[in-house]
Structure formats: structure tokens, C-alpha cells
Amino acid sequence: MAIEAGNTRAVWIETFGGPEVVQVKALPVPAPASDEVVVRVAVASINPVDWKTAEGKYPPMGADKLPFVLGRDLAGTIETVGSESGEWAVGDRVCAFIGPDRGAQGERVVVRTSELAKVPDGVDIEVAGALPLAAMTAWQGLFDHGGLEAGQRVLIHGGAGGVGHLAVQFARWKGATVFATASERDLDFVRALGADTAIDYAKQRFEDIATDLDMVFDTQGGETQARSFPTLRKGGILVSTLEPDEKKAAEFGIRTVPRWHADPDAAELEQVLGLIADGQVRVEIAKRFPLDDIREAQRFAREEHPRGKVLLDLAE
Template sequence: MKAIVQDRYGPPEALTLAEVDTPVPAPDEVLVRVEAAALNAYDWHIVRGDPRMSRLSFGRSRPRARIRGRDFAGRVEAVGAHVREVRPGDAVFGDLGDANGAFAEYVCVPATLVAPKPANLTPQQAAALPLAGVTALMGLADVGQVQAGQRVLVNGASGGVGTLAVQLATALGATVTGVCSTRNVDLVRSLGADHVVDYTREDFTRDARRHDLVFDLVGNRSLTALRRALTPTGTLVLSGGGVYGGGSLLGPVWLLARGQLLAPLVRQRIVALATTPSRQHLDTLRAHAEAGRLTPVIDRTYPLHEVPRALRYLEGEHARAKVVITI
């Protein structure tokens, strides 16, 4: 099969299209014929090996997983001997986690990490959901415990996670403020945001409005500034692992670490979000999508052989929402 592989850390051009063996599902896995896969900031971090400290988990000299990509949608081609919940021919979507392998014609994935594709979404839209959607869901519902009537601010509202977070916070009944650039104001407002802050003109951390939850997806503000935007007992959820200038030892991890150190010392809750894929979260996302409360926004699509070009666009053009690969 054809797949996008990586044998060294470096720029997007370090990725190449290669012929590799089609994987064979283990007893608890399913083989999926991939129809679409989505780019995430996570992919950029692995390709670059940035921040450098992350290579301790990704692989010191090169990534342990050779094929890139973790979000996918497609059709089940075969199932392992122990799999009962899905069958060949089923339309599914999922997140491979750190195993990677979605930028390929076929992928093997544990049956616990796939779910039926939302019936009203295209494969491209479904592929855009898993990692970004689970991040938004965990940040708002699991960790943030957002309730109807609360005030939620999303910093990075026009990004892959942000566009979904605005919709999910709205579905939870919150009053939502989205922070984005001028060109994305109309997009964020169309997703349901009650207030939109153009960060090129206003500083949301200096605004008189205070929020019950601030969901930071950018990592470009200090903890002091972010806490200013909170109520005295509000919650700050940090998930600032996006694409940035690069070339550092710790990158956004430093902000997350400082947040964890400060958390026991203040009344406000400060949480560094760790996202883990699960069938339960995928099912929840599917329910929201099929009810019309959640629709992924796709900025651009690229064919499989243009993954390096797509990654260049993600890192250099301030892509809004999701960039998707069609296979």
C-alpha cells in the first residue's frame, strides 16, 4: 500500500510517499481502508521533533512510528478474531493515538478506538473530528464541567480544536466568547459564539468580562494574564500544543508545567489537559454531530502524496479549522 513515512526529524519535506506492506490486524484490531485523514498540530510536532524534549517519548533519533497521521475515517476491511463490535463494510472513524499510521491507504487500529461514522458527515468531516473533538470535549465537559448559563472563553477559537469547542460549549448551554484574528471573526460568530474578540484589536485578558472557564488552545499568554480573565473561582484549561515558531527545548510544555506547579497555590482551578482517545468520547461526538450540534469546518483538502505541502500550509498560513487528506 501507499503511505506517508518519516525516517528522520526535519521539515515537512522529511516526509515521503512510499510503498509499504499492508498491515494485518491482530486479534483485537480492525483493518480500515482509509478514505480521509486529518492533520493536527500533533503531526507537526512529531515531524519536527519539536519541542526537543518530546523526542524522549516520540523517539530520540527518529519517530518510533514510521507512518504519520492519527485521525482517520474509512471502511472496515477485515477484523481480528476477537472483534465483535464492528464488521467488514462498516463506516468508522477514530484516533490512533501515539501509534500513528493514518496517512496511508490502510491502517490497523484497536477495535476500542473506532466508532461508527456520524451518518450525516462525509468521510472528510468525520476524519476531522477525533483528536480535535475529544480535546474539546474533555476540556469542556470532563475537566471543565461546563454547565448551562456559565461563561466560557475559547482562546484560539478558529483552529481545529477551537471551532469544535465553540460549538460544544454552545451545545452545553454556555455563553461563549471566541478569540481569533480579524479574518476569522465571522466564522467564529457563525459557529455560535455570543461574543467574538479580535485579538489584533483587543486584549481579552484586559477586558472587564470575567469567565467561569478559559480554554487556552494557543499558549501565547502568561498564566497571570489568563487568570485575569477568570472569575475568582473559575477554571483555566491549558491545551496550548499548537504550531508555533519551533526550535525550543520545551515549547508550550513549559506553560503547562508552570500551570501545574501554580495550581495548588491558588483558588482558581488550573488544569493541563491530557487527551486520550476512547470509544466513549467518539460516541459522544457522533451523537452531537448527528443531532446537528457539531459540524467540523474544513479549510482545505489535499491528496495523500501532498501531505508535506498540507503540513507546510498548516505551519505557515495560520490555517483555520481543519486540513484534511483525501485517500
């Protein structure tokens, strides 16, 4: 991918499509508004929303927004501060889950101060960069939307994935009884994260093992979601990152949450960072890719079903 002359590089799309539309482009170094900072990015995450956005399947980023930079979360150090940036200073180690109006997969990214979370001492910057979107999806799904409490029973689908492996740990930390589905190779990993019962989704019927549940956390949809309804007690809740089948839920007396997307929340993100600093939660890094290998990074994350998170390395 050829690079034009410029000051900073970023993952760029000018039209919707497959991996071929994703390029690395040189752009002017951004300047922060008064309540913003510019972060020199060390690492950014590769998330499913990236290729969905590139394909034109993420409604907030329609054709009227093209062209734009991809990516929603990052970690690095503050390089420039706005005039009203408050407590934030050049050199601070930070991470952020940013709004869809800006892209995180660039060497320098504008971040609103309201989105910033300080990376505690002892937390690696790559861990912080892998965390924001996946952590907020898991945290908000389990607690804000699902209301998970200690002593409840929860089934987490995809327990070894980027979102799932965090959801397993958050549910364990809360004091829930945790069931999690995973591939055979990941069963021990999911147990080590805190799952009370790890279920091989290829060889076992999860609905025969996880029963009388208070919650199902679903990132799979389709047949997996349909088979999940009978596992819930009457009045239980299915929280899905995909559109829930309201008719089927009603048949089983199950509550659902309308389709939702995780929102940036610096306070919640800092709480998760605190759990990592205390050793109560860990982030699994599957693989890191250099910026110029963005297409291969997306392919790997999409097709290889990696354990944990995939990162894009933007450090100079």
C-alpha cells in the same frame, strides 16, 4: 517523493527534522490482531501534533520509536476484521482517534476495536475524518478536565481553529456563555458557531471584554495564557493544551490542569458524531490535499492559520 514498490502507502519519517524528513513510502499491507481491524482510509487529519512529532517534540514518540507513520485520526471503511472484532464488519464506515504507537496517515491502518466509532448515516466521511483528535481535545478539555456546566462563562482562544471551532460549539451546546478570540476575518464565522461574544485578538484586548470567567480554554500559551489569568474569577480554571504557569495561577487564586494530551475515547467520539448527525455541531473543512502533497499540507496547516481542519485525501 519517490515511491518504492509495495502494497500500501503512508506518511513516513525515518529521522526527526523539518518538512524535508516527511516522505510517502510504500509499506506492506498490515494484518489485524484478533481485536483489531484494518481500515481502508478515505481521509486523515493534519494536526499540530504531526509536525511536532516529526521534529521530535512529542515525547511519546522518541527516537527509539523511529521509523514510523505519522497521524492520529482517520475515517474510512473496514477492509479486514480480526477474529475477535465483535460487532464490526467489513464495509462499516468508521472513524477513530488512534494511539501514538500507530500512524493514521496511510491508505490502510490497523485500528483497535476499542478505538472505533461508527459514522452515522448522513455524516460525510470527510467530516468524520476531520473530527476525532480535535473533537476529543475540545470535549475532554472543556468537560472532562474543565467540568464546564450550563450557565458558566468560558473564553475559548483560537475560536476559528481546528480545535477551537469545535470547542465553541460544544460550549454553546452545553449552555455556557461563550467568548471566543479570532482574527477579524473569522469573527462572523465564530459568532455563527454560537459564540455570544467574538473578540478580534489583533485589535481588542480580550481581558477588557471577557471578565469574571469560570473557565479559559487555551491552546495558545505564552503571552495569551499570561493575559488570561485576570479574566478568571477566583477559583476559576484554566485548561490549557500547553504547560500552565502554576506560579501565576496561584497568584490569582486560579485552578489549572497539568499539561495533558487528549486520549482516544470511542464513546465520547460517538456522542460528538451524534451531535453532528443531529445538526447541532458542524465541522469546517479548510482544505484537502492529496497524499503526495503531504509537505505542502503540513505547511499550509502550520503557517496559514486555516479556518477549521485540513485533510489528507487517501481515497484511491
